[in-house]
Amino acid sequence: MNYLKNIINLLNQFFDNTIFIILASKKSDLSIFEIIKYVSYFIFNFTFNLFRNLNYKEEKDKFRISSKSLKFSKDWFTNNIPIWISIFKRNIKKKNIKILEIGSFEGMSAVFFLEYFNSSKIDCVETFQGSDEHSETDFNLIKKNFNYNLYKFKERFDVHEISSDNFFNEKKIDEIYDIIYIDGSHESDQVTKDAQNSFKYLKSKGIIIFDDFLRKYYNEIQKNPFFAIVKFIKNNNKNIKILYVGYQLILQKK
Numbered sequence: 001m002n003y004l005k006n007i008i009n010l011l012n013q014f015f016d017n018t019i020f021i022i023l024a025s026k027k028s029d030l031s032i033f034e035i036i037k038y039v040s041y042f043i044f045n046f047t048f049n050l051f052r053n054l055n056y057k058e059e060k061d062k063f064r065i066s067s068k069s070l071k072f073s074k075d076w077f078t079n080n081i082p083i084w085i086s087i088f089k090r091n092i093k094k095k096n097i098k099i100l101e102i103g104s105f106e107g108m109s110a111v112f113f114l115e116y117f118n119s120s121k122i123d124c125v126e127t128f129q130g131s132d133e134h135s136e137t138d139f140n141l142i143k144k145n146f147n148y149n150l151y152k153f154k155e156r157f158d159v160h161e162i163s164s165d166n167f168f169n170e171k172k173i174d175e176i177y178d179i180i181y182i183d184g185s186h187e188s189d190q191v192t193k194d195a196q197n198s199f200k201y202l203k204s205k206g207i208i209i210f211d212d213f214l215r216k217y218y219n220e221i222q223k224n225p226f227f228a229i230v231k232f233i234k235n236n237n238k239n240i241k242i243l244y245v246g247y248q249l250i251l252q253k254k
């Protein structure tokens with residue numbers, strides 16, 4: 001019975017997201033070729049994810065178990081683990097890399113980065129003020145939890161308690177990253193700024209992971225991340241290779 005429920009759930013997700021991609025692409029003025037490109041990437045990755053989930057289930061379960069000793073009130077992250085590992089294995093060969101994360105919350109994705117890339121360094125940019133969807137959240141507690149969770153990595157992370165705009169304004173151009181995770185504000189104007197700024201600080205062959213590519217939080221499609229991300233890719237098409245399209249979108253700088 002559970003098996004049947006899972007299949008129905010999966011099919012629902014599949015059709016729901018495919019329809020969203022088509023409708024949102026039209027609202028974003030994408031050509032028919034671009035729409036076909038995004039739908040094909042999505043279908044390919046959706047199918048391939050079944051294998052990724054089997055291959056890397058153990059790593060996901062291990063992280064979930066080990067993170068029980070830390071202080072997390074939400075898990076928006078661990079379902080990405082099989083996809084991330086599969087992309088990292090093929091595209092990021094070193095462990096001593098430099099990572100930037102915009103939006104860290106209690107640090108779950110940052111802990112994963114620091115454990116997986118065990119000699120990496122990460123800059124976490126986090127206002128500890130939340131966005132539209134966090135009106136009920138006590139950010140004093142979130143900050144306490146972040147500091148507790150990251151404590152054992154204190155030599156390898158820096159936290160910047162400012163907005164991503166201010167972080168980039170203060171930044172020197174010669175500091176560049178191998179991976180940038182954009183998971184801060186999910187309002188399209190801010191996602192556009194974060195994407196443009198991040199791209200300047202990304203190494204060639206480095207990757208950007210956008211969270212919530214298929215998120216439908218705002219009724220007006222143009223306010224969601226999809227709109228910002230596809231426009232950004234269109235404007236930088238020659239310098240970008242798309243690596244993954246699903247609930248997240250992952251790209252590589254050529």
Ligand SMILES: C[S@@+](CC[C@H](N)C(=O)[O-])C[C@H]1O[C@@H](n2cnc3c(N)ncnc32)[C@H](O)[C@@H]1O
Nearest residue numbers: 077103104105108109126127130163164184185
């Ligand atoms: C979804 S949470 C991040 C989750 C985290 N990456 C994880 O996987 O555990 C989004 C976070 O982004 C932060 N945020 C929103 N807008 C921001 C901005 N412009 N600059 C920096 N942080 C921002 C919020 O305070 C919130 O904690």
